[in-house]
Amino acid sequence: MRSTFKKVVSIGILAAGLGITAGLAVYYAYTRLQLFELLDVENLRLGDHEKLGNSPLGLMQAIALFDWPSDRPVRVLTLRQAEFAFYGTQSYRVDIDPRMLRFFQEEDPDAAFRILLEHGITHVYIPEEPYPSLYNSALEQIVHSARYVERADRFGRASLYSLRAKSRRGPEVSGGSSLEYLRWMRVDALESSTNDFSTPTRGGFRIRSRSALPGRPAQAGVMAEFDLVAMGHGRSPDPANASACSLSHELFLTLVGRGLVQMDVQVISKVDVERTVTFKLWHGVMGGEPRKVGGQFWNPLLTENGDECDPVVVRIVVTLQSPGEITLLSSTITDVGSEREEDSEVERQRAMGAGWSIDGSAPNTRLAMRSGSKQQVDVRHSSAYPALLRSPRFLIPDRPSSAKVVWRGTGQGRVRLQVSCAAEGASIEASGARWSSLVGGADASSTAGSEVTRLGASADHERTLSLPVCESGSKGTRTEYRISFVLHREQEPEFRRHYASSLLLERLMIKVGEDRIVLL
């Protein structure tokens, strides 16, 4: 009995030792493989660029996915050069490069922007992490202003800004107002017994975050919500253009204190709280001096017809991400006109609002409905797998056996059409993430055979698709259809390095007998 006990203890010691050491190695290997989606054995055969494209790291997408449309030679100002240096082919300047010193010394954004143009900078890349080169320089004002930025693209946690060839005039400012009516509350998820929170003044707050032990992470957060329209913002002064989402707003908080601070604005739909867009307005280190932090935001949550926005609640979230203390001295909001840069997040919301969707949520796929026109749907992706663009659902009054799909588009890669159906109101969504899993399952689908269309210059295409048969849930229930574009990367050698594929869809129409259903 005693000998058995000794053996059990011995085995326990060995198992604990192995668990702590080798177990840790296996755990780290697991997380590393997971980062690049390599737990899916099929992905092991992919190349390095494709593995990176499958990860949420962001920068790889900025390099590989972006097609760098520019009438000027492309040159990027980046705050992190590693991926640009090894994987990229674009010319770039990193912030630590002495050639950019004059830019970072310049305090005036107009003068700083001119220096960027002198250096031939056409794009600015900002990684997720806060950098003093951003939040303590004129670069912060430049990338957050439509005066200088033509387009903002979000890639996972990173952002890429396309600069204008020259700055525009400043926006019309309709007057600012104080946000002293705000009621600040703690963020419960970040609460701990070592944090302090108080509201010493009307519309103000003071938060303090301490570590339970020195060196342990400490976090504290506060938030406040307000209704943009009810508080008198978000309506254009021009009655003819009184859309609730036509204006951009500048929100600034004057804070004093020390610590690593992040300020976000969340625009939350009142219709569907799942529809939330977050604007990261400021992220940096406060050093004890009073400081005005903030930036621009707007309501990007367009309704399906694209003319109006969802009614929204705006939530300001301030997090203190290190031990420290900050106090809010004042807060102001200003309507700054309707001009803003194009933004990939807004375009994605617009497309989704119009009923378009794209398979999966990988950061390397991008869906956009171009601003100013509902007639273009833009898809780009760099995944190893085909992307699946799904149209809005539509009804066909009678049940014919086939229909003609007429579409016009341009792009890079190969595309195959597929039609799916389901009883009205039932899900057409595939159960799996892969496009191939659409075939079979509860919903019926049909493809245009093995016929694929090689994309190139814009051209009209016409395909006849046999319509699948779906069983109705009950008598009188109609059938809804949806067209899917299965977008493959081109396999030719010249695409080995830049392996993204794209489809710019300009027109989509379904002909069933004499009927015409125009989707785009």
Add this chain to the structure above:
Amino acid sequence: MSLFSVLSFLGSYLYAAFCCFAGLQLATPERASARFVLFAAVLSLGLGPIMLSWLLTMTLGIAPGIGRGTCVVMVILELGCLAVAGLCRSETRKSIGCVFRILLPHLFGWRRRDALAATGAAGLFVAVGAIMVVALTTPLAGNDALEYAAAGQRVYHAMSAHVYPFAGQNPDESFYGPWSHAMGFVGLYVWSFLIQGQADTAGTAMLITPWFALCTALVLIHVMGGARRPLAAWCGLVVLCTPAYLFTTMQNHVDQLRLFCLLVAFVALDKTQREHSRYACSMIAGMACAGGIFVHSIGWLVCLLVTAVALLVVRGRLRTKASVCALIVIAGVVPNVGGVIGNLELFGSPIVDVGIVPLYEIPRLHWQAFLLETRGISSSLDRWWVGVLGGLTQLTIYGLAYWLFVAALFWRCWKVWSICLAERGVGRIIEFVTTLTYHRDGTLLIGVVAFEAAVVLSVILGMDTFIKNYRYLLTTLPLVVLFGFRVVGPQFLVLWSQRSRSRW
């Protein structure tokens, strides 16, 4: 990464190790023990590839623009010359035979039914396997590793060492990497690109850091000989699986190379006390310092540390000590003279902290405040708690390795105190302290204490050089673990044999 590339990579590293071993035999005395020969063989596994990188760098420096195939052949021939010179000695041929016969049993042999050793070996196998799976399947993605790879990529395209470092000499170059590090790590990247024929992806370069991590584990296994043998694999396993060491291995950091060099230097110093081949050991320590300097600028500080410790631990008169130190300095510095001259011309100093980055000097950007805040050392209390005592307080980064060291130190002090009490006098303590340098493991202890003293001193002086990056505190990790296993190991083995009888 193709199988052929991987085999070429491993073949070239083993060939370099063989040539390095044969070359080392030129400095080995005739009556060197088998243990010394085995030590030379194990350390050659790491020093060989560094030597390969050095020869490649020299070739690219002397003959810029050389053809890629020609360059590979040249480096292979240069290494071959070293091997041929070594093989001219009959002792070398005997040593090689000896190594082929007993190296693998020496490292991986254990007594039958020894559960402790078998479990340690199994754990090591799993850990190395996990690291290799990551290296062979994941793409290069870490910031520092990508920058080294980018430097290697540019050197590979130019086939010239003169383009390095990238400190703004070429106005058309986008890449800016103003490091004062020599080309050791970059050279290994270039070699990987050369043997795989392309530099668009990292390929076999993903194996560089894991290779040196494995070499470090093998040196530890070699050193943990004798009665401690059942714990040898565990010693290597604890170093490999220290969280910071593990994830820097998987992210292809340079630290595994410099830590390997530091470990070899200290083991060689330790051997100067017992081996007859004192000058050969000193030479090896110097070569390890040279390797450390060649892969990272912090190697200069390590060389200084090794020389200072040598002055204390080498037995003999001052003249003997001075000659050993001189040998270490000469062997360490001479191969890096070119780099020193280059750095003096470019930076005005042989070693610089952040290179030429005037951006950090702009007051309104407050870079220093940002660095201190994001590294968690903004307050003076944090500088001590997170920085100086990080090994003990940051368990998620340094694991239990430094606690093992503290336990071993406590045990050693307790033993001395017990003897002192038994003999009723402080004379024994004084004797222990004054002869500390002659004790087994004294070299390791002095090395760790000297490094920690430098850390403490730097913080007292208001500098954050040693604590601003968690990887700098890893410098002494192999020494800390080795000391812990050497001191606590025998006690643990006694307890283990009493509890479980160890034979199932």
